Amino acid sequence: MADVDPMEAPMSGKPSVLFVCVHNAGRSQMAAGFLTALSDGKVEVRSAGSMPADQVNPVAVQAMAEVGIEIADQHPKILTTDAVRASDVVITMGCGDACPIFPGKRYEDWQLDDPAGQSIDSVRPIRDTIRSRVETLIGELLPAAGQG
Numbered sequence: 001m002a003d004v005d006p007m008e009a010p011m012s013g014k015p016s017v018l019f020v021c022v023h024n025a026g027r028s029q030m031a032a033g034f035l036t037a038l039s040d041g042k043v044e045v046r047s048a049g050s051m052p053a054d055q056v057n058p059v060a061v062q063a064m065a066e067v068g069i070e071i072a073d074q075h076p077k078i079l080t081t082d083a084v085r086a087s088d089v090v091i092t093m094g095c096g097d098a099c100p101i102f103p104g105k106r107y108e109d110w111q112l113d114d115p116a117g118q119s120i121d122s123v124r125p126i127r128d129t130i131r132s133r134v135e136t137l138i139g140e141l142l143p144a145a146g147q148g
Contacts, residue, residue, distance in 0.1 A: 015141040016044035018087035024049025024076035026057040026115040027093040030127055033064050033071040034134040042142055048083050052076035060115050063127040089141070 017035060019028035024047055032047035039045070053076045061072045084090055089106045094114065101107070110133055115123040 014042060014044050015089065016046070016087045017089045017091065017137070017141070018083055019045075019047040019091050019093065020049065020079055021093040021114075022050050023053035023057075023116065024079075025053035025055065026060040026123075027110075027112050027126065027130065029056050029071050029074050029076075030060055030064055030115075030130050031091065031093070031110075031134055032074070033069045034131050035137070037069050038131075038134060039138055039142065043138070044087075046083055046087060047074075048077045048079035050079050052078050057115055059118065059120055059123050060127075062120055063115075063123045066124075067127070067131070089137070091137075 019031040019035075021028040028047040028049065032045050035043055035045045056071055056074050056076065064071045084105070085102055087105065089108070092107070092109045093112050110130075112129060113122075113126050115126050118126075
């Protein structure tokens with residue numbers, strides 16, 4: 001059997017979410033970090049970019065570390081149609097028309113400032129907004145998670 005990229009592999013029966021931004025270095029990485037940490041493994045999480053950067057934004061890494069979530073080990077990944085196809089929910093954060101559209105998928109566009117080139121003081125509110133949106137998303141994807 002051939003090796004399959006985990007970004008493109010079909011996943012378990014868990015809901016799956018793909019976060020997409022242009023460079024996959026800030027917003028989408030922070031969102032993926034929050035969803036991974038806050039869903040307790042109950043959601044498959046992917047992130048990708050239409051033009052991935054060389055590394056995750058160090059200020060985004062710092063902002064997430066401040067709230068106890070480590071994303072320094074992550075690497076920007078290229079957006080593929082297979083990653084979109086394998087996801088139930090696709091959340092874009094400024095990727096424009098670069099994100100392929102498939103019928104039957106749930107799409108959301110989160111309008112968020114790009115943390116690229118910004119100070120930690122400017123990135124913290126972006127981080128906090130992402131956390132709030134991820135918490136809402138978890139409530140929608142796992143409505144019974146808190147009852148049991």
